[in-house]
Amino acid sequence: MDIIYDPFRVIGDALRGLLGGFGLPDWAVQLIMIVIGVSVLVVFAMLTMMFLTWLERKLIARIQDRVGPNRVGPLGLLQPVADMVKLFTKEFIIPTNADKVIYYLAPIIFVIPAFMVFAVMPFDRHAIISDLNIGWLYIVAIGSTSTIALLMAGWSSNNKYALLGGMRAVAQFVSYEIPQVLSVVGILLLVGSLRMGAIVEAQNTIWFVLLQPVAFVIFLLSTISEINRTPFDLPEAESEIIAGYHTEYGAIGFALFSLAEFINMFAASALAATIFFGGWQGPILPGWLWFLIKSYAMVFVMIWLRGTLPRLRVDQLMNFAWKVLVPLSLVNLTLAGVGVSVMNYYGWQLSSLPGVLFAFGTFLVFNVIMVLLFLALYRTPKVERRNVVLVKQASKSRPQTPAAASGR
C-alpha cells in the first residue's frame, strides 16, 4: 500500500539504501539523490508541457465547436511530439541588427526560473525537493526574474513591435506582482510560516479558499496576468503587436518561450491548488493524485477563461491592477490581520473545531464586507468616446486635385 500512498518516500528510501550499499559516503549519496530528484522534476515538467499544449488545443477547440488536433496518434495525442520535431529542425534565424548575445540568452533566462519554481512545490507529503523556510517568497523572487528575460528578448530583437511587447511586459508584471503577493500574505498570517509544506499542512481542517475567497480571486487574476495568458496577454497581443516580445524568435527560441509559458501555467495552477485548495490533502486517494487533480482543475479554469474572455486594453489593464486589485488586496490583508489577531488573543487554532468555526464566521463577514465595499465604490468604466476634431488640411501640404481646384 505504501508504494501507492507514499511512493516518493518508498522509492527514495530504496534508492538511498541501494546507493549506501555500494559503500558511497553520505555526501555522495545526498548529491546523487539531489541529481535524481532534479532530473525527475525536469522530465515531469517537460511531459506536463507537452500534455498541456495538447489539452489546451483540444479544450479551446471544444469551446469553439471545432475538433482540434486529431491526425497524429490517437485523439491527436502525439501532436506535441510532431510540433517539437518541427520546431527543433527549423533554422534559428537571428535578425541582422539584433544584439546577438542578449538575443540568445533571453529564452534561456526565461526558461530557468520556470523550472526553479518546482523546487519548493509540495507534490506530496514527502515529495518536496526543498521545503525552504522562505517558500512563498522564493517563488515570488524567482517569478519576478522572468520580467527581465522578456525585456531582453524584446529589446535585443531590434524590432519595434518586439520592444513594445517587452515594455508592456515590464509594466504589466511589475504592477500585477503587488496584488499577487499581497493576496497571499493574509494566508501566510493564518499559517504563521512561509514554508509551502506548512501552508498545506495548515489546511488539514479547512481549505483557505473558504476563508479567503476574495484573496483567491485576486490571486487567480493577478497570476493569470503574471504568466501572460489571455485575457491579460498584452505583451504578445497578436492583433496589436504581431507576437510581442517573441516576434523575431523562431525554431528553438520560440520553443523555449512556449515551453516556459506552459510550465509557468502548470506551476501557477499547482500554486493555486497548494495555497487555496489544500494541496495534496484529501480523503481516500493518495496525496500526489489529489495534487494532480486539483492542479489540472485549475489548469482547466485557466483554459476556460482563455476561451471565454476577450483581451483587455492597455489602459484597462493598468487601471484594473492599481485601482481595483491593489486596494482590494490591501483591505483584505488588513482584515485578515484583524481576524488573526483576534484568533491569537483567544488562543483559537485552525486545527480545532471551534477555531475553524470562528475563523470561517469571521472571514465570511470580512469577505462580505469587502464585496459590498467593492460594489459600492467601483464605478464601471464608461465607454469614453473621443471628440474627433477634423483639422483642416493645410493646402500647401498636398497638391490640389484638378476637381477641387475647379471648385466643383
Add this chain to the structure above:
Amino acid sequence: MIAIKDQRSKMDWIMEFLTFIVFAGMTLTGAVFMVTLHNLVRSVLAMILAFVGVAGLYLVLEAEFLAAIQVLVYVGAVAVLVLFAIMLTQRVSDPNKPTNNAQAWLAFTVSVAMFGILSWVYAPIKWPALPALPTVNNEPVGSVVNLGQQLLGAYAVPFEVASVVLLVALLGAIILARE
C-alpha cells in the same frame, strides 16, 4: 581562511568555499562589465548579474530572506531602470562614447583608499567559526520569524524612519517629474 576545528566535515568546508568563489566571481565580473561596457542595456544587465551574485553570497551566509528580497526588489527595479534607459537615452549603444570622464582617477583613488581602510579594519579580526547557526526560539537567527520580530520590535523606529525616507523620496520624484 581561518582554521576550522569542528563538527563540520572538510567536504562541507570545501563546498562552501567553492560556492563563495563562484558567487564572488559573479558579483565582481558583473560589476566590472557594468562600468566598462559601451552598451547601456548590456551594462544594466551586467548589473543584474552582480546583484544575483550578491544574493548568492547572502545564501552562503544562510540569510535566505535577504537573498530572496535582493532578487525580488532589484530585478524588478532594474527592469524599470532598463526601460528608462531605453526611453531617455539618445544613443543606447555607441562604441565611441567614453565610459569614463575626468573624475575617473579621483574615483579610483577613493575606491582603493576605501578598500585599504576596510581591509585594515577587518584583517586583524579573528572570525569565530561557529559549529552551527545560533538559534532564537528554535529558529535560526536569520529566519523570517526572528527578522520580523526584530524589525517590528527592537528596531521598529529605524524601520519606520527608513520607510518614511523612502516615501519622501518617492513623493519628491513625482513632484520633480510633474514640474
